[in-house]
Amino acid sequence: MGVCAEIGAKSRYAAGVPIDTDTKLGTRLARRLKLQHLRVIAAIADKGSLLQAAAALRLTQPAITRSLHEIEIIIGGRLFQRHKRGVLATDLGERLVFTAQRVLAELCACESAIQSVLGEDNLVLSLGALPAAAVGIVPGVIARLQAQSAKVQVRIVQGQTDELLAALATADLDLVVGRLYVPETPDQFERTALYEDIVTVLARADHPAFGESGPLESRLRHYPVALPARTPFAAEEIDEFVQRFELRQSVYLESNSIPLIRELLLTSDAVTIVPRMMFAGDLMRGALREIIALKARGGRPCGIIRRRDSSLSVAAARFAEAMRAHLVGLSASTDPGGPEPNPAG
Numbered sequence: 001m002g003v004c005a006e007i008g009a010k011s012r013y014a015a016g017v018p019i020d021t022d023t024k025l026g027t028r029l030a031r032r033l034k035l036q037h038l039r040v041i042a043a044i045a046d047k048g049s050l051l052q053a054a055a056a057l058r059l060t061q062p063a064i065t066r067s068l069h070e071i072e073i074i075i076g077g078r079l080f081q082r083h084k085r086g087v088l089a090t091d092l093g094e095r096l097v098f099t100a101q102r103v104l105a106e107l108c109a110c111e112s113a114i115q116s117v118l119g120e121d122n123l124v125l126s127l128g129a130l131p132a133a134a135v136g137i138v139p140g141v142i143a144r145l146q147a148q149s150a151k152v153q154v155r156i157v158q159g160q161t162d163e164l165l166a167a168l169a170t171a172d173l174d175l176v177v178g179r180l181y182v183p184e185t186p187d188q189f190e191r192t193a194l195y196e197d198i199v200t201v202l203a204r205a206d207h208p209a210f211g212e213s214g215p216l217e218s219r220l221r222h223y224p225v226a227l228p229a230r231t232p233f234a235a236e237e238i239d240e241f242v243q244r245f246e247l248r249q250s251v252y253l254e255s256n257s258i259p260l261i262r263e264l265l266l267t268s269d270a271v272t273i274v275p276r277m278m279f280a281g282d283l284m285r286g287a288l289r290e291i292i293a294l295k296a297r298g299g300r301p302c303g304i305i306r307r308r309d310s311s312l313s314v315a316a317a318r319f320a321e322a323m324r325a326h327l328v329g330l331s332a333s334t335d336p337g338g339p340e341p342n343p344a345g
Contacts, residue, residue, distance in 0.1 A: 029074070029075075032074045033074060035107075036067070037067065037070070037071050038099075038100035038104060040053070040057065040064055040071065041068075041071065041079065041093075041096055041097055041100040042097065042100040042104060042169065042170050043057050043169075044068065045089055045093075045097040045101075046169050046170075047086075048085070048087060048088070049086035049087065050064055053166070055163055056166030057166070068080070071096075075092065078092065078093070079092060079093035079096060080093050101169075104170045104171050105307075105310060107171060108171030108174075108310055109310055111171075111313070123151065123152040123313075123314055123315040123318070124152070124155070124315060125152055125154045125155070125315035125316055125319055126155045126172060127157070127173065127174065127175055127177065128157050128164035128167060128168060128173040129156055129158050129177050129178055130158075130176075130177070130179055131178075131258070131278075132178060132179070132275045132277055133177045133178035133179075133302065134156065134158040134178075135279075136276075136278045136280040136281065137277055137323070137326070137327075138156065139281060140281060140284075140330065141319065141322050141323045142154055142322075144322045144325060145318060145322040152315050152318065154315075157172075161178075164176045165187075165305070168189065168305065168306075168307060169189075171307075171310075174306075174315070175304055175305065175306055175316050175319065176304070176305040177305075178302055179301075179302050180193055180301045180305065188308055188309060189305050189306065189308060190306050190307070190308045191303065192306075193301040193302070193303045194304060194323065195277070195301075195302050195331075196300055196301055196302065197277045197300050198275070198276055198293055198300065199237040199238060199241070199274065199294040200290050200292070200293045201241070201272070201273050201291040201292045201294075202265065202273075202283075202288045202290055202291065203265060203269075203271045203272075203288065203289060203291055204287065205288060205289045207269060207289070216292060220247060220250070220271065221247065221250055223250065223269050223270065223271050224253075224268070224270045225247050225250045225251045225252065225253075225271055225273070226251075226252070226253040226254075226265070226270045226271075226272050227242075227251055227253065227254045227255075227261075227272065228261065228272070228274055229254055229256035237273075237294050238274075240294075241273055241294055253270075258278060262279065262282065265279075265288060266282075266287060271291065273294075275300075276290070277302070284330055
């Protein structure tokens with residue numbers, strides 16, 4: 001409301017209507033409120049918690065608490081009421097939350113309009129990617145995008161779902177790609193499923209396990225097992241497989257470094273149990289091979305997440321097109337180890 005009032009005030013001034021800008025609340029807010037203040041307000045309202053909002057904005061909790069205190073001094077009243085489970089916006093806070101969300105959305109729309117005016121050589125894409133998609137899907141999509149269209153500058157943020165969705169809500173990101181988790185309550189995002197990922201057992205293409213006969217469990221127990229650090233994505237399936245084939249004694253490494261696990265696979269007799277698309281590029285090139293795929297109960301849909309209240313920028317739309325094309329090629333080249341693409345998505 002304040003910023004909108006300021007815009008209206010400038011219009012009336014331009015039309016020759018005298019106004020006292022020093023006494024207008026909109027003018028005071030426009031002078032003192034910063035864009036980061038609006039991001040903080042939007043993040044707190046979206047997460048319902050100062051701690052979670054701080055994580056989403058990559059700030060410390062003391063920093064976001066100080067920022068909220070600054071905003072409340074500027075506004076002149078309490079914006080959020082603390083309770084056991086977090087915070088809720090006051091009546092005053094709801095007004096500012098609405099304004100913050102609207103301003104951030106308008107800036108996003110403005111950026112898209114600016115891109116269209118600047119033309120094909122100035123496209124910019126801010127992309128959020130979950131870990132498996134970041135290392136397995138995104139590099140191939142970017143390569144296809146750069147080969148098929150004019151230059152697109154891509155900024156990639158890798159993270160977990162909560163923090164990426166918070167950045168998407170405030171228009172810091174244009175798209176998020178990766179696993180599509182069903183929200184507990186309806187939200188402002190549109191989720192488009194493009195493929196299903198599954199957990200698989202991988203080894204290098206010339207691994208001795210491929211030339212051996214006999215039960216799979218006896219073959220796998222001969223080799224060291226390197227596992228990704230536990231994540232919600234595949235923890236259940238990985239644990240179930242390890243227990244079923246009694247591989248716990250064979251696990252000698254657990255790491256959140258995918259490059260480390262990849263190097264071990266390519267240079268040793270190690271095997272791994274991971275979401276298949278985490279190593280999609282190596283499967284496509286034939287550097288790694290699938291020993292066995294583990295069908296997940298109910299499937300694990302993956303794809304694109306976007307805001308419902310705004311259209312895709314030119315750069316985001318082209319990325320989505322390139323991702324669909326890449327998944328079709330990936331499925332064909334890694335069959336039976338590729339994803340199941342969803343052309344209707």
